[in-house]
Structures are given as C-alpha cells and as structure tokens.
Amino acid sequence: MNTPSRFSLFLAHCVAGCISALSATILLLQSASAQSFPTENFMNNGPRSNRVNLVYLSDGYTSSELSTFSVHARDMNTALFATSPFKEYRTFFNTSLVHVPSAQSGVLHPKTAPDCPATMPVIRPTTYFETTFDYGNIHRLVVPRRTDKINTVLAASVPDYDQAFVVANTTEYGGSGGTYPAATGGNTSSFEVMIHELGHSFAYLADEYWAGPQYAIEKPNMTANANTTTNKWSYWLGRGNIGIFPYSGSNAWFRPTQGGQCKMEALGRPFCSVCAEAIVLKIHTLVDVIQAVSPTNFNALTAPASGTIVFRLTLLKPDPNTLTVRWLLNGTPWGSANAESVTIPVQNLVVGANSLTAEVVDATAMIRPANQPKRTLTWTINRTAPTSVVADASAGGLSIFPNPAEASFAVQYESSCASANGVVEIVDMAGKQLFTKALGAQRVGQNRVALDIVEAHLPEGAYLVSITTDCTRQTGKMLVSRKR
Template identity: 30%
Template structure:
C-alpha cells in the first residue's frame, strides 16, 4: 500500500509541471508552405503576452516580421525552403515581467526582461517547445512578446523579440543568433583574451592565410592599422579584419565595418550572409528525388531514348544542372531531365550522372559541399541479335540455337531488308 501511495504522489508531482508546460494553443495556422517538413526548415512563430482579445495583433505582428525576413536576399531567395507556422497562445495578461520595476504579469511563456541585462528579453524554453510541438513540425522557434519595451534574445533554435518599433530589426538580428549561430559584433569590454571563437563571424587570426573568411578578402585590402597594429582601417570597403566584436573592443576581429550583428538596420555582412545560406542547405539537399528510382537500368539498344530526371528544390535565382555520361559532360544537358538516345551507344555498361548546385555569389567557402549534390545510375545497353536479346538466349536449348535461331535470323533479315525481284 505504501508503495502505491508513493507512486501516486510521484505521478501527482510530475503532472503539475507537465500541466503548466502543456498549455494547448487556441489555434495553429501555416501561413507559408514551402514543402515537405522533412526537407525544409519549419519555423514556428509563437506569441506571448497576447490575451485572447489580442490575437489579431499577434497575426499582424507575425506577418510584418515575416515580410521583413523575406525582404532579405538571404531569406527571400530561399523562401520555398521554409514552412512558417503560427501558434496562437492566449495569455491571461498582456506584456511581460519587468522584475527590476516590480512588474509581473501572467503570460503563457513567462516572458521576462532583465535576465542578465535590462534589455535581455527571454521566455521559458520548455513551455515554448511544448507549445511549438503543436505545429506540424518544428526546427526553429521565434517568439514575439507583446511589450513595447525594447528587448530580445537569441539562443539555439529560439529567438525572442519585443513588438515595438524595432521589432523586425531585432527579430532578424536574434534569428542570426538562433538559426545561423552568429556572434554579436559589438564591443563593450577592453581586450579579448580567449581562444579562437566558435562563431564564423569573429576571429583572433590576423595573418591572411589563417583568417577564416580569407576567400572574401581582396589581395589589396590592408590588414594593419596606420600605427602598425592588426586590423583593417575603418572606412575600408569590403571584407577585412575590423577591430572589435563579441562584446570586446580590441584583440578580436569581425569581417566588415558594418553588419546587422553589430548594429540594427545595417544589413548582414558577406560572411554572415554566407553562413545563412550554408545553414539553409543543412536542412535540405539540392537533389530531393530521382527517376528511375533504381540504381541500375538495363535497356536494349533499339529502345530509342531513355529518360532520367531529378527532383530539385529551386531558390528564386535557380539551381544549375549538368548531366554526364561516363564522366564526360553531355553538351546542352543542363535541365532537370535527360533524354538519352541509347541507339547511338555501343552495347556495354555506362554511368549516367547528374550534378546539381547552387551558383549563388553569396557563398565562396563551402568545403563540405552543402550547396551541391550528385546522383548516378548504372546503365546497361544490350544488343539485339536477329530480333532476340542476348539475355533471352542465355539458357536457350541447343536445338533452338542450331535450328530455330537461324530461321529467325533469316526472317528478321528479310523483314529489315526485303528482297524484291528485278524486272
């Protein structure tokens, strides 16, 4: 009996947090559909601090933020690589907690300012994940908080923004953290003394050959200040190593003088844009399917043309395609479908392959080949002997080979080259 009571007590205490975390949304709506959730990025936008009567405001805020996202070349060009879902949550009160001012409100995701600094706006991650799970799928979450006080935050898979006048810019910046794993590029402290950072947009390297984004730096771009200290002088166009980043004013460097990760409304630098595109391609592949579905294809030489095709997900700027036969590019074969005339091929085994890649100028450094994909088939072309395929003759009885086959050959020859008497 004691064991049963203990079990029920355990279930009771486990059920309390689950009940708190599992607020059921009042609605879930997909407002942009790019494709199969298994092959695209599913971004779930949630609202916190919106009461039941303020859900229209959440819809308006979410659509405004989405329009801002798709106005960027890095996201607008790949809009069909995303599904966007809205999860509607009704809070009992509007706004967010402001502990420093003694303000506490009852909201669905516990939005709170001042977690470490006054403008840092966070939500309860577990509650957000539980609510986002009601969407068809979830790869990234973005929470809009119904509060006019400037603030936001970004961590893995979770971006948060307020809904005031700079909502769209803050949302884009925080998405740079949560989706692209970008570092803040503004300063604050004196000299960075740590090891090489993990984010792609900051470095301590000052030698041209060791700088992570060296492929973006023109040979004539200076990497030292007039006083001889490392760093590209301010005012220099393009990519270099500009002093300051990741909350430090010295001893660490960023790719360009201005960037959205340093100050709002500046647009992302070339290195940050590249990271966005590469992250998009970690969720999808340039080739999503192919026909024939089998890896080996066998056809008779008299079959005429054989069709090969790939299914791709195309950005606005389109992908490039090239078909090959035994490693040699087929002239003019640059579409998603190849019609191969096998009557021109000698009997034998060939390799038919296709390469698909994104030729975007936004990416220069892709050592893992995220932006390209290949698929190949083994093609067997067989000959026809007197109207019979050799595959059909392999196990023919001896009398057939010695007697019937010559007759069939004669008939086959007469059909192809009929004899007509001359007058």
C-alpha cells in the first residue's frame, strides 16, 4: 500500500476572474471559426437526454499522439467506474472523448512556483487549451487556462455534456478542480487525481485537507458548524469513521474525516460517506430513474368496460439495485413489493375517478433516508358506470333466485364457450365492488353457482351481480331483504 500522497486542487475562480474580461472578445472572434473535433463515444449506457454525459478533452497531445490520449482517458474512465459510488451508478453515465490536437506536445511549465522540482525545465509548448503547471504559484496545480476555448469546443462537439474533464499530456503529477477539472494523463497517480478532481467539480466537494483560507466555504463536506445536532452531516456521525474534525490548518472549519481516510484528503482512499452521498445526490439531479412509463396519458385514462389495465415502469437501476417501488390504488397498496408493473382488473376500480400512484425511491444506504430521491407518478383513471346492466334478472341468459334474496341465492347463467376461469362479482348501485370470487372452469351452456348473503357481506339493498367467463359477461340486478 502506498503512503497516501497529498495533493492540491484549486477551484479556478481566479482563472474565471482574471480572464473574464478577455473571454468575451475571444469568444466573438472564435465563433466565426468554431471548430468541432472528432468525438469518440465509448461508454454508451442510454439516451443522452437521461444520462450524465461525461466528456474527456485532450490538451498537449499532437495529432499523432491522440491515440495515447484515448488510452489515458479510457484508463481514467475505467478507474473512475471501479470506484464507489460511481461504480454502482455506472449505467447512469455516458462517456465520450473529444480528440483536440495541439500544435506541440506537453504542458506549459513556466517554473514560477517556489516548489518547482529543480530537475524539471521551463517548457512552453503551444497547446490548444494552454494547460499549465505552477498555477497560483503551486507547481502541481495544473490548470487549462483557455476556458473560453473549452467552451467553444464543447458547444461545437458535445453541447449536451454535463461534465467535462481535461487530460493534459505529461507524465508529471498534477491536476485541478473547477468548472473544467484537469489531470495529467501519464502519471501513475493520474487515475486517483482525476477521481478526486471530479469530486470537486461534479459534486462540489471540498478538500479534506487544509488548502488555505481562500477555499474555506460551506460545502457538503466542509462547514463552520461543529454542533453535532445541526451539522449538515449529523446523520452520519458515529457511522463508520465520520465525525466533525477541525482542519489541521484552521479550528474554525470542520471536515467529516481526518487522517487521510477520504479521497478528498488522500489518494488511494475511498470517498467517505458524506462525500459519497453528495455524489449520488448529484447524479440523481441529472438522471431520472424512471426511463419510460406506460400508459403515458396520466390525466385522461378511461377504463374499458371489463378486463384489466396494465401499468408499467422501465427503471434505470443502480448495481446492486437499490430502487424500491410502491403502488397505491386509491391510497391503498397494490401489487407485490417492488413490482415494475401492475395489472388492475377494471372491477377493482370505483365508478368515477380513481388514482393509481407509483412511488420509486432510491433507498441506497449511501443516502440518508430523509434525502433519498423519490419519484412519484400518478394516473387518474375514470371508470364509467356499467352500461350493459340487465335490469331484468332473468334476461341475458342470467337468472338469480330467489330474488329478493334473504340468506342465500343462486345464479344461473349461460356460457357460450368452455372457459378455464369464471368470476362472480357483486357491486352496489354506485359501482363499488363488494364481493368477488373465482368460479374455476366453466362449461359450455348452463352453469350455476350458489352464494351466501353473509359470506358476501351484503346488507339490504340493490346490487348488480356479474358473471364473467372467457367469452361472456352477464349482469343481473338483485335485491337483498331481511325478515323483520
């Protein structure tokens, strides 16, 4: 195991501030020659409209070195998605590379930082995004200076990107966070630097080492609030290694781990629970776990006269799957746990408006229960009163006797086919179902079933009795009366 090495990542707010005045002009000049570069889509997990689209951009790779860039970026990507929580949510991402050739090979090194290695010379290659060492007088702070050109390239080549990452062509160690994070491509720590920088840029995470007072700001894993009750990560306290620890450089600011236990402090370590939660929550802001749904007419669904309606979700699942699904028909749980589809017999709907709700929650242990993302869909299903009511109980081949009934009654009916199943259903005059019972196999011709008023829980009143077979549905009216 290597000793975790410290490294520095800076939000490049100085980059934005220092050149913002210049960039408006530059953008105007470049818009006339906006150039799109070859884009290589190499991890495709679904429609770009519902994925996190991650893009790697090359800098300091000449045309003949772009195949090396491809190897560097693919290796970074492999390492990223072997790392939790990106690993569990891999299918929530698409990844592409934009092959941007530079005129010359390498990364600028003006040698202006006090900590520059003596052995590393001054070099000034002409590169597309002008990525440089020594940013902010720190040698390893590697920053692509031409964010204006990154904007232009992204707009022309991958306008639907969610997160871009610059890979700079040098074997020297370095990287930075910010809007466009960067890492060097050929160093043995490149993968780890890349994942750490992505933590900054993608999930707005702070370093869990002291990077200086200019970076002290409220973030998911950095706070000035040390109160164990009101601290933003209080849920995680006492779970694993999470606490409220002062930074080594400031007693006024606090972090969830110390001693090099989180990737935001030290290379080669996992993200701590607080950081992992922030990453998963960010993923959920960009991707809807409900990828498709059927039917799609949520407000104007009309139930057929009989039969069933099937409702179906197509879910995008983490691996392992942590999604839970709950269905509610008129507020009552329906279907089996976590079912992605439910079948609703029309006879289970009330006459009038019904609501069917599907609730999908990512119940991952990586997110505290109160923050677990929940998606809710609701269909309104209208059922009209049965129109094929046979008012005369003896009509339509169905007869009920005695009628009015007191204690028990029999239903005699015709089936025009041999049917594997038959169902008897009793509804009140408002269409509310009171009783249903499977009758088993039905023969062609006359069938008969005896029913008990008590078993059917029928108070005095008027009811509709329906018999449904595979080929026939017959309904008759029945009265229940009691001797007084």
